[in-house]
Amino acid sequence: xxxxxxxxxxxxxxxxxxxxxxxxxxxxxxxxxxxxxxxxxxxxxxxxxxxxxxxxxxxxxxxxxxxxxxxxxxxxxxxxxxxxxxxxxxxxxxxxxxxxxxx
Amino acid sequence: xxxxxxxxxxxxxxxxxxxxxxxxxxxxxxxxxxxxxxxxxxxxxxxxxxxxxxxxxxxxxxxxxxxxxxxxxxxxxxxxxxxxxxxxxxxxxxxxxxxxxxxxxxxxxxxxxxxxxxxxxxxxxxxxxxxxxxxxxxxxxxxxxxxxxxxxxxxxxxxxxxxxxxxxxxxxxxxxxxxxxxxxxxxxxxxxxxxxxxxxxxxxxxxxxxxxxxxxxxxxxxxxxxxxxxxxxxxxxxxxxxxxxxxxxxxxxxxxxxxxxxxxxxxxxxxxxxxxxxxxxxxxxxxxxxxxxxxxxxxxxxxxxxxxxxxxxxxxxxxxxxxxxxxxxxxxxxxxxxxxxxxxxxxxxxxxxxxxxxxxxxxxxxxxxxxxxxxxxxxxxxxxxxxxxxxxxxxxxxxxxxxxxxxxxxxxxxxxxxxxxxxxxxxxxxxxxxxxxxxxxxxxxxxxxxxxxxxxxxxxxxxxxxxxxxxxxxxxxxxxxxxxxxxxxxxxxxxxxxxxx
Numbered sequence: 148x149x150x151x152x153x154x155x156x157x158x159x160x161x162x163x164x165x166x167x168x169x170x171x172x173x174x175x176x177x178x179x180x181x182x183x184x185x186x187x188x189x190x191x192x193x194x195x196x197x198x199x200x201x202x203x204x205x206x207x208x209x210x211x212x213x214x215x216x217x218x219x220x221x222x223x224x225x226x227x228x229x230x231x232x233x234x235x236x237x238x239x240x241x242x243x244x245x246x247x248x249x250x
Numbered sequence: 251x252x253x254x255x256x257x258x259x260x261x262x263x264x265x266x267x268x269x270x271x272x273x274x275x276x277x278x279x280x281x282x283x284x285x286x287x288x289x290x291x292x293x294x295x296x297x298x299x300x301x302x303x304x305x306x307x308x309x310x311x312x313x314x315x316x317x318x319x320x321x322x323x324x325x326x327x328x329x330x331x332x333x334x335x336x337x338x339x340x341x342x343x344x345x346x347x348x349x350x351x352x353x354x355x356x357x358x359x360x361x362x363x364x365x366x367x368x369x370x371x372x373x374x375x376x377x378x379x380x381x382x383x384x385x386x387x388x389x390x391x392x393x394x395x396x397x398x399x400x401x402x403x404x405x406x407x408x409x410x411x412x413x414x415x416x417x418x419x420x421x422x423x424x425x426x427x428x429x430x431x432x433x434x435x436x437x438x439x440x441x442x443x444x445x446x447x448x449x450x451x452x453x454x455x456x457x458x459x460x461x462x463x464x465x466x467x468x469x470x471x472x473x474x475x476x477x478x479x480x481x482x483x484x485x486x487x488x489x490x491x492x493x494x495x496x497x498x499x500x501x502x503x504x505x506x507x508x509x510x511x512x513x514x515x516x517x518x519x520x521x522x523x524x525x526x527x528x529x530x531x532x533x534x535x536x537x538x539x540x541x542x543x544x545x546x547x548x549x550x551x552x553x554x555x556x557x558x559x560x561x562x563x564x565x566x567x568x569x570x571x572x573x574x575x576x577x578x579x580x581x582x583x584x585x586x587x588x589x590x591x592x593x594x595x596x597x598x599x600x601x602x603x604x605x606x607x608x609x610x611x612x613x614x615x616x617x618x619x620x621x622x623x624x625x626x627x628x629x630x631x632x633x634x635x636x637x638x639x640x641x642x643x644x645x646x647x648x649x650x651x652x653x654x655x656x657x658x659x660x661x662x663x664x665x666x667x668x669x670x671x672x673x674x675x676x677x678x679x680x681x682x683x684x685x686x687x688x689x690x691x692x693x694x695x696x697x698x699x700x701x702x703x704x705x706x707x708x709x710x711x712x713x714x715x716x717x718x719x720x721x722x723x724x725x726x727x728x729x730x731x732x733x734x735x736x737x738x739x740x741x742x743x744x745x746x747x748x749x750x751x
Binding site for chain 2: 153154156167169188208209210222224225226243244245246247248249250
């Protein structure tokens with residue numbers, strides 16, 4: 148469990164997924180990917196773990212994933228085979244609300 | 251956070267697509283990434299602290315920007331309109347630096363102290379086609395990504411600081427990754443030393459939209475390139491749009507069939523210009539983007555639907571939205587504050603203040619201008635209407651104080667521009683013994699149009715309070731603008747005050 152800060156990068160312990168925290172609740176959150184806790188992007192993944200079959204839907208590059216109340220938002224900066232969850236509840240893909248191109 | 255994240259994502263998402271085209275040369279995202287890595291190695295080897303560029307748009311601009319991010323050095327695009335002596339003064343402030351220079355400038359600047367000067371072609375030859383490097387950039391979000399010297403229209407140039415966190419937040423907050431179709435191409439004609447030039451590169455790369463560079467702006471070159479390269483998106487400053495519209499009106503074919511979206515900003519858009527552009531290209535989506543260097547580009551947009559609704563409406567409150575800069579981005583907060591700092595409600599005029607992750611509000615060597623809650627006072631005057639649309643009055647420092655009454659030049663200029671004979675105008679305050687300041691106007695008449703000083707004074711008097719009627723009016727062939735469309739108001743003021751002939 149940890150307090151997340153926007154701009155923090157996390158990576159999956161079991162696949163290539165990397166995310167950046169875009170929004171975080173003011174509370175402790177445990178993010179997981181592929182069924183295992185995510186780790187700091189610079190850390191080394193523990194060995195011997197594998198993706199849990201119930202968390203293997205994969206992540207998509209450049210997509211945003213949010214929790215039910217929208218307080219936690221993760222941006223996928225590297226895609227992988229595991230799927231994201233917070234507190235054991237799967238995160239869902241956030242619908243893009245396109246802004247007009249301004250530059 | 252590092253700008254390189256944006257390019258790295260683009261490489262994994264669509265590395266073989268064309269990222270940028272300049273003339274007949276082009277780079278895919280993968281090639282741009284590899285060139286940035288090679289250029290970063292040059293920067294590291296030179297032991298520079300800053301990576302500067304003195305040149306028009308070319309492949310060296312995106313390569314230089316990303317190489318700087320890779321090497322952990324600020325990227326400093328300099329204004330190529332400045333003379334060698336002015337460049338020397340700026341170079342002294344960023345030494346030791348690595349400077350990529352336009353071929354015709356490189357020799358004259360070769361002896362700059364603490365500066366490694368490399369001509370653009372030499373630089374490109376060294377870094378293009380180099381083998382790829384392993385990613386190895388620093389991830390310090392607080393590191394400086396870009397230093398942009400302000401145009402110095404109000405004194406010595408200040409270096410605005412834009413950190414990686416500001417620009418990356420701006421992109422994440424306003425652009426959807428990979429959203430551009432393969433056929434989309436953005437024409438970049440704003441110079442690299444303008445924040446819009448930097449934002450155009452980062453936005454397009456994250457969206458996957460091919461960048462087509464125009465080295466120097468002329469309306470004819472812009473139109474020709476837009477047609478030849480099947481340009482779908484472009485950003486222009488108001489003076490550019492005015493010239494494009496004039497140049498097209500003189501042609502038999504006024505169409506730009508591929509242009510889906512045209513955004514504009516960087517200065518006040520004259521209503522007649524945008525109205526004519528909307529008539530010329532009815533199927534093009536127009537977006538007015540308001541932003542400042544200190545806010546990492548756009549903070550508010552008036553989108554295509556707003557443009558069409560305003561143009562079609564008879565309701566003055568909706569119609570006037572064509573002169574608004576729209577509503578804040580979802581990731582940005584805007585409020586209007588009064589002189590004492592209190593927040594003002596709808597329709598009340600005050601200072602535009604802005605807060606958000608993309609807001610820097612910082613200059614090199616000075617304290618942050620953000621307040622304790624993170625609000626940046628833009629020094630732009632304006633108001634927000636009941637529906638949340640932001641309207642700008644102009645720079646607060648340009649407000650005319652006549653006998654204790656504050657008046658914004660923009661309000662008087664808008665009225666003058668409604669006169670059929672007036673093509674352009676600038677209203678400024680000039681010293682006055684009786685009132686402190688008096689209202690003065692420089693007027694450019696349209697071709698074949700005629701009006702007297704008395705006609706125009708009466709025109710304003712009939713529409714605004716008499717105190718707002720220009721006491722002095724002079725006619726000009728044209729007004730002084732800098733090349734990014736900013737009216738040089740101080741010069742008009744000096745001329746009308748009789749300080750310079």
